[in-house]
């Protein structure tokens with residue numbers, strides 16, 4: 001026996017890993033029990049007192065303790081109490097051995113956490129059978145516990161949100177990632193209804209799928225992955241990929257896996273936004289403007305409200321570039337765009353760079369008089385920026401020529417190839433008016449009042465200004 005009282009002996013079955021601590025104040029009992037345990041192939045440790053048993057148990061952490069009750073000093077009950085109150089030893093199964101076999105003692109033994117109680121005198125075959133059974137049960141429950149702990153660790157640390165939902169839509173469980181994604185504390189989501197998190201239409205669709213599966217579990221199939229907008233506890237919507245898989249665990253349940261795609265969404269949105277913005281001036285680009293104009297046109301057809309378009313072109317801009325360089329020209333365009341943007345104040349106003357040094361501004365629900373005033377304000381705004389244009393024959397500063405046209409869109413004006421009507425007519429009219437402004441000496445506003453026949457209207461404007469219909473003098 002080594003100083004710890006251990007005897008490691010081989011066994012016919014080759015089972016060497018289970019270690020038994022035998023605690024008894026009677027040396028004969030100790031010897032007999034040890035002999036039996038060794039014969040079974042167990043490693044044994046022996047202690048003659050409760051105190052010694054505690055020391056050994058903490059040091060060697062045996063797989064099972066055979067514990068005598070009546071001992072001088074610390075008795076078996078007291079020893080067991082200490083074992084169960086210490087984290088290192090509390091899970092070691094304890095079997096009491098005692099000549100006291102009255103119910104009171106047996107019950108007290110189990111109440112202290114013992115797994116078995118053997119009466120003395122000991123029948124060794126019975127002791128061996130009980131030890132074997134307890135070791136087996138302990139090994140099984142230790143394995144189960146280990147597996148449960150491993151699963152729990154995975155669920156607690158996985159990046160995806162996990163939720164278990166009952167067929168009726170009640171949330172049964174959520175993991176920390178799910179709570180985090182949605183802004184809830186631990187256990188706050190359990191018991192709530194999935195409908196609290198999803199838009200009513202989406203929730204309804206999921207509930208219908210749950211009901212179908214609950215009615216016929218054998219036909220269940222995964223609902224796949226789909227993008228959903230979930231309500232964060234703070235109220236804001238968050239974008240998630242939700243994968244739902246059915247499973248049957250005493251009742252139909254659904255495992256939901258949530259994957260946060262807010263970041264992808266943000267970059268997707270940023271890309272979409274970028275596709276609508278002019279990279280130099282950061283105001284709307286031509287594509288955005290054309291779509292916007294089309295929509296506002298349709299809206300104006302329904303409302304009968306007038307729609308005004310401003311077309312603006314920087315005067316002698318080639319000369320500006322040639323004099324001050326292309327980089328200075330870029331900065332100048334940015335400043336003009338900024339000035340223009342400052343006049344698009346309503347949700348239905350849009351300022352855009354239409355190409356090169358040409359800009360446009362749409363004013364919905366704005367009649368010709370108001371549009372002319374706005375156009376003049378823009379012209380004056382650019383002039384007062386006093387951006388030096390040293391070689392301009394028009395002014396020492398950057399100036400702009402503006403054409404403005406107003407129409408009350410009508411249904412019959414709309415059609416494919418809308419040269420004779422529709423947004424194109426408005427565009428042609430405003431553009432022509434802008435050329436009229438150029439020809440009229442630049443740094444000025446010219447207005448057209450086109451009906452459906454924009455060309456006729458422009459002709460009328462041009463005639464009045466003493467210029468040809470193509471805008472040339």
Ligand SMILES: Nc1nc2c(ncn2[C@@H]2O[C@H](COP(=O)(O)OP(=O)(O)OP(=O)(O)O)[C@@H](O)[C@H]2O)c(=O)[nH]1
Pocket residue numbers: 280313314315316317318319321325326327328329330333355356357438442
């Ligand atoms: N710096 C800069 N110049 C540009 C840009 N886009 C177009 N331009 C220049 O703008 C100038 C436009 O010149 P034109 O169309 O001849 O007209 P203009 O010189 O402005 O003369 P008017 O319109 O008749 O007053 C060209 O020289 C283009 O190279 C740009 O993004 N940056």
